[in-house]
Amino acid sequence: MKILLVFAALVAAAGSERLFVGDQVLRITARDEEQIALLRVLGERAELQVDFWRDPTSPDHPADLRVPFPSLQAVKIFLESHSISYSIMIEDVQELLDEEKKNMTKSRRTERSTSTFDFASYHTIEEIYDWMDVLVDDHPNLISKIEIGQSYENRSLYVLKFSTGGSNRPAIWLDTGIHSREWITQATGVWTANKIAEEYGQDSSVTAILDSMDIFFEIIANPDGFVFTHSSNRLWRKTRSINAGSDCIGVDPNRNWDAGFGGSGSSSDPCSDLYRGPYAHSEREVKAVVDFIQGHGNVKSVISIHSYSQMLLFPYGYKRGPAAHHQELNELAKKAVSDLAAMYGTKYSYGSIANTIYLADGTTVDWTYDNGVKYSFTFELRDTGRYGFLLPSTQIIPTATETWPALLDIMVHVLENPY
């Protein structure tokens, strides 16, 4: 702390560049009033340019004296000839200043870097949106933030774009948090986005993927719902749109897509948690993604992440019959689930939505699949019901960690199977 004070003072005085090379700080212990007086005299000798960091006040209280390099010999001879005991406290002031400056720069960078973000906690929307900006700042050549639209309550719908260049490269889309109460998904999204950023240039698969493809990641797909889970009802699922003629609020954003819209796998009752909405794509949150994917025109995979149940699912949800690519999707799901289990033994089941979980119409991945995105998958993350939506935050990092190899399996397969 003394050092910081010195540094601040010296910087203020001198702009700090290399002015203290070889200067030393001596700790001097005067043993009586006579020696104190001698030290004061030493301090007044202008030609020596010494300065006391700690003044000589009384015997037995050490005084600290900075001595410029050119005056070192003269000062030491003075002290020794008067038998004033001293020791060298700082051998080279400049060295210390250089090291301190390096440390301060490093700590300033760390404070606003992703390495201090607590990935093992659940966060608010403000914290996540702030962290996104830090992530972009830390990886300016890889990540940018785009706004694809606004929610019902006019919140920004942000997507992180991971790209190493090119023009409209084939792309992978990831989303988390479309059902706001599934907090493990937004938390996994944050961890995963950070992981992708870290691994580019380090991991050969991630590097290969990003060298030819782009990744678009919407971490908070339902911001209004997410805010509501923090402020009012932790178990809110839907959007927060007002339903004409009803007291009940919100539409299930995973029943609002134009794929098998309006069947028995969704509800026509605005009060239901499976309410499909007045018409397909009525929800701004859904329409924004629809417009983005259609506008982009080159999205090759969509992975939409939910919780809970521990499943890896693919189309169809709106009908029981198999999708055209059922076999390939099934094989890929099988591999991904096996690599997920290899981490901590977490068991996932897999298969088409309709045959594995339930009939569900108007879902994200049924729409993307029917609109040309072959590799459309839905994850249902931990757990199987013990904590359900209220998954302890201690499970965030294990969940994200085990899900990563499964995501990578899918992304690598997409890279290696262009269409």
Place this chain on the structure above:
Amino acid sequence: DIDDVGHKYYLELELEDVLDKDSTVNCTAEVLYHLGNKNIAPDVQFTLEGELKNTDEADNIFYNRVKSLEKELVAENIPDSHGNVPPEMEPIHLLAWVASGYVIWQNSTENTKFQLAQIKHVKQVKRTDEYLEFDYMILLHDMVSQEIIPWQMTVLWHPQHGVQVTQDSRQPKHASG
């Protein structure tokens, strides 16, 4: 399918001790869902192939702790939003789990899949006899409809006499969440 009666399911289960993952017991069961009348709970028959762990010590510690409280135990939001359960509330959580199992059984059909989502509120009701009584407001999550259903249940417990749900009733959901 059993004509004019309902649908019968034959199950082979592995039960895992929630507090000790390595401890498992196999179990076979038959579940009969009755045709038509949704107000009758499914019939359940089961056989345990092994023994359940003895929990007398932990039960007695919890029982004595609550019995010796000066004020009635009161708590809410278990687990909390972050999934945390304070250690001293864990037995209350487990008791709710067991009691809600009864409520779930009584209200299950082939089109429901209930889990206990959260204890919204629990209040101890002091009794003059040896039983402990708790008035719970729980939230059940039905995976099939995705609904969160508030449910009130009154639970009696004693270490030697087990769990009883003496009263339970489904509560209305709030419109705007």
